[in-house]
Amino acid sequence: MFQRMFRQALLLGLLIFLLTLISGCDRERAEERPKLPVLPLPLDKLQVNFPTGVFGANLSETVPGDIATVNPLVNESLAGSLVIGRILDSLVTLDPVDGAVIPNLAKSWEISEDSLQYTFHLREGIHWSDGHSFTAEDVVFTWQTFFAKKQDELTGENMMDSQGRPVYRYNSRSTFGQLINGQEPKVEMIDLHTVRFTTPEVYAPFLLFGGGEEILPKHILQDAFKNGTLMDQWSVQTAINEPWKIVGLNMFVLESYRPGERIVFARNPNYWKVNEMGERLPYVERVISKIVQDVNSSNVAFAQGLTDFESIAPDNVAWVRRGQKKFDYTLLDMGPSNSTNFLWFNLNPGTNSEGKPLVMPHKSKWFSDKRFRQAISHGINRKGIIRGVYFDRADILHGYVSPKRKFWYNEAIRKYEYSTEKSKKLFAEMGFQYRDNKLYDFENRQVEFSLMTNSNNGLRVEMATVFKENMADLGIDVELQFLDFNTIVTKTSDSFEYEACMLGLGGGAPDPYAGKDILMSGGRMHFWNPQQAEAATPWEARIDELMRQVGRHTDVNIRKKFFNEVQAILAEEQPLIFLVSPKDFIGYSNRWRNIEPTPLGGVTWNLESLWAEPE
């Protein structure tokens, strides 16, 4: 009897196993996916000049990290922006070669004499992916969602917060990001294809920041806007169950989404770019994006020939390069990247809730002396970091602007070469002394401090250990603290109880004014001493003034002059001690044609024109 039971149990087990396997495979639901109507080519179609190719290939790629939403008003993640950017489009875009603002959904624009009014002329005859016409109403609707006010249910009046500011109905990143010194820009529809923005004051980056907003479809979202559920729209559930409800103007629409596994995009049959023959682009039929944990696994997938395009981390280039022949791909060095790594000392003079100073007063004295910061900067072996940590695939970073941003980069700033003599000379100037190879300050206190950085970034952990050794050569004891990212942010932006910190920044908008929160003394990310009521030092006050000018002037050469001075002051004062900037590497499978990579646009800037023979 028992044998039979055992056999039954085994059979049952196998059955369950197979069922799970299959249920995992086949969870397709009965689709009621509407077929997208194909409308005639738009009047203002854009013809792109690449040799004609063949339609129908599928493209494989990886996305680092999962998405949490497809709603641009809610999205916080990089993966989310990448996905949304495939579907939605904006009035203007950036030239992949020189970084200038160029027409996109708007075919042209005018800026008034006083630099306050921006009039955009939209392309005529463009349709949303579901066949609905795209007009100025969509643009106005998009901006309405940013600035809609919350109203008191009883009186119907706009609600105000304790500081007399209006309470917004949908708090999105754009709501506060598009405010200009706390005031809203005005938007009005002139006719169906013309829309005009008026900024409350001269605001140079508006063309890029305002024109770069992704336009939402009014015909899809206006009901949700009215009944208050706008932020719940286009959620992951929509993406899973009804992906066709997410409608866009860019080259792809969402075909399917499986959390943690993959996102599939299908070609938008109503896209507004055409090839030389007047055929509607893009050539690609489908984009299959596999969701991976991190950059490393993404690089692995490419190196195994599984994906078509990839940006490769500098420390992975060595081994990815080896597969070029076997899997027939190309690896290109695109020069410097936008990423920066830096460290800073806590210059916050305040006290904590118990009245104790945030930084011990004698240490505060060292940190706030610019000669101390300069001496530290001279003491860092940046070349060694590049050689050891980055396998020779990074550049020394001298200042705030990465050399990638050629136009804004100021070559003439003060540079700090690796020289322990210069460091020691600066320390001597400050009255510091050496005893038993240890550094002591003018009050005979040993010089030591702690440096924190995030533990989940391997390269940064290595850089921090190199820094510790460099400082040991200067006779300074550094205590390293590797913390979770959350703890770091809590310390740098809430409690301010730390001595020094090492972090990095990547990307960011290409306008210098995008750095105002870091550079201006009142900024939330003015790392070394954030949200000052009034600039604490004359040089910070000067930077504040210069940045205001950078925001106010529309002539790029004048702006550049001001921004050059900002960079020079930062280099002299070293509130942020910059380390290195890794290089950008991209790889692409050789089966693709029309590839013309640029440092700014990468490989996929002309995705609509890329084609390959379909398998």
Place this chain on the structure above:
Amino acid sequence: MISFILRRLMTLIPLLLGITMLAFILMSLAPGDFLTPVKAQRDVSVELIQAIESEFGLDQPWYIQYYKWLGNVLQGNLGHSWAYKLPVSELIGQRIWATFLLSFSSLIFSWMIAIPLGVLAAIYKDSIFDRISAGLAYAALSIPEFFLALILVFFAAQTGLFPLGGATSIDYEYMSFGGKLLDRAHHLILPTLALGIGSIASIMRIMRANFIDTIRGGFVITARSKGVRESVVMFKHVLRNAINPLISAFGFALSGLLSGALMVEIVLQYPGLGQLMYQSILREDQFVVLASVMLGCSMLVFGNLLADILLAWSDPRIRLERKN
């Protein structure tokens, strides 16, 4: 029997209450919350952060948050994941079957290998084979799972025979049905090995001991003296009885199902529940952590209960009522 099961299930209630409260306290002790990383982005304003904080009730003390959460759970609502913006039940539902599949395949894998090996080691007791297999079992028991997983990744990278990470290939969706099955199986091999090898060793040792115990039993001597062929004795009489206690091991396997695969899932990047849990703790995605803790805990209790029931069922000498 039923009262016994009910009594055991009743103990779950204070347990779950205590554990979720502990989880809440621990998470409130950890600095920051799931919004903290957002603060580090340069184009997010203070106003937006404050607005979201009050929306989620993050600005309230932990006991008020806990009270609210408890109210929701009693109404069957496990809350939303902040990181994924999905209902927690749905999120866990997506991941749990991947972990289940992995645990199940490693269970089958280890049993299929361990039982024959254990039997052979018992039959050829004290032979070279027995000694070698005992030594290997020792080694397999002592090797940390994550190190084994790391070696397997190394192996896969060097040979290119197995995919690194994930549960399916990129073009999975466009494969034939058979192709899909094969693809999944291909991705399952390494995690199954990493998870299964340790349990092969322990099951093998139990099996060997049981088998040796049973061989000494009276009925074996009777059967042999009746002139039954030795192979029939071994496989019909002895094996059947020796495998009995192993049935309860199935229950224990169930209890460790969810937490057991954590390290392997992380190293091999297998998108299961363990990985979800780990990331949720790091991100402080509270409701996901709470739901997984509750699930893990319930599985532990259910698994142990099942083990007891199976044991009683397969061995009439054991009575549940007295045991507690």
Place this chain on the structure above:
Amino acid sequence: MTLFYIFREVFRRPLGIFSACVLGLLYMTAIFAGLLAPYQTNEQDLNRTYHPPTKVFWKDGGLHVEAYKLVDPSEARYELVEELSYPIELFARGYEYRLFGLIPLERHLFQVKDDIGPIYLLGSDSTGRDVFSRLIYGSQVSLFIGLIGIIITASLGFLVGGLSGYFGGRTDFLAMRLVEFMMAMPGLYLLLALRGALAPHFPSDQMFFVIVVILALIGWAGTARILRGMTLALRQNQYVMAAESMGQPPIAILLKHILPNLVSYLLVAATLSIPGYVLGEAALSFLGLGIQEPAASWGLMLSQAQDVKVFYLNFWWLLIPGFAIFITVIAYNILGDVLRDIVDPKMQTS
């Protein structure tokens, strides 16, 4: 059954001798780390990252070590230089250290004469640190975390288990519910949550103690439960009753009359549960949540081996710390089994 008897029995069995010797060797290495390691844990050489292991050989009446040249820094590729080798000097002066944490010394078992070249017996890591030296210093953390942890666990388990077994009644009831509660929690999850809550409140050089405390907090329940059962049984003995009637305080009875009877059990249980601590520390550090750079521990060193470039560029020597963990765990498991055989083959351990 005295400790001496157990000790003698262990050395009568081949497996006992073997495992005791392996463990003895490991702990001696940890204790004499300063003497054995040619480099300090944090000594970097950014021009020699991912250096392959160098062989030692006999030439011209002395030990020599192979020399390598970096041929491609962008790939960390090194080539052996046939004609060159560096002589090794035994018991030479090097960096300063304190033996047993007390005696200042600067002699080392071996190092390259006049430091003209590197000696990387097990290669170097991502910042050019000697893996061999880090492995030796790392053993101090990885090996002693188990010993310290088990002392805390055993005392806690004895205290809770002993008291609740001795007093019974309400104390017993409450203590056992607490034990059940602890045992019903998924261990690794609790480990992660506790670490997340506790770690930020301590500086990173005290991480060692944070981890010990966390591991001990998770581990004591099983021991307590079994000790309670044993105390319950011992309590009925006449000599305990006699001591009680003589008015000795409970703590004294526990220590004088009950503990001696539990020692052999505690010894076996401790030996068998030390691997849990070694693995717990390794797992935490491996995830980047335990011991922090630039200190060394085996789990932390192994976390460097997670990097894809290590796999693809075949820096296999970074996996060695994993084998060290493996050897330690297997030695403890064997010793534990041998002890159990000696004390009581049918013993139930947690």
